Amino acid sequence: MSTSQPDASQPSESRAGDDRATPDDLLHARTGTEVSPEDVVLAAGRDITPKNLEWARRKLADEGPAALDKLLP
Template identity: 70%
Template sequence: MSTSQPDASRRPSDDHATPDDLLHVAPTETSPDDLVLASGRDITPSALAWAERKLASEGHAALDKLLP
């Protein structure tokens, strides 16, 4: 029986993982707004103040801790 698709065992493998640094491009600067939105909060003056304190103490890692 003939099929229109080539035998899977004869096809070249395209199963190469893409490196994370090509898949995930994060901004070089994280704004307080970014941090507030990533935390699921509304942008309010108190939430922005919280984000500014968090960024001052943790830097960009503050955003990395919130995102999967």
Template identity: 70%
Template sequence: MSTSQPDASRRLADDRATPDELLHACPLETSAEDLVLASGRDITPRTLAWAERKLASEGHAALDKLLP
């Protein structure tokens, strides 16, 4: 049984890094529910209030800080 080797051009294409816009698919508008779920918490009135305050002070960056 023979093993096939990928051609050089294919190997070079696979070695390049994926651009950020393809890796991160965050919505343009972040809701309080999004922020609560990204933090790993349950959605409750208390956590929604926390998320709303965080979004008001940090904007979309609040979600960016939580996600890898």
């Protein structure tokens, strides 16, 4: 059996070398629930500290829930 062909029994999403882009609607993590300052801090890759929470509160006040979307891919 040749190993150069992907296994036909595997779904195409799991095949190595598949370069199809993920649809945009699957990339967004927000589920319609309210965005918390903790969510913004974690999405920014920061530790939850009082200083970072205050930064996130200001960011949410300025940008609304879109602040989280701007931080996520």
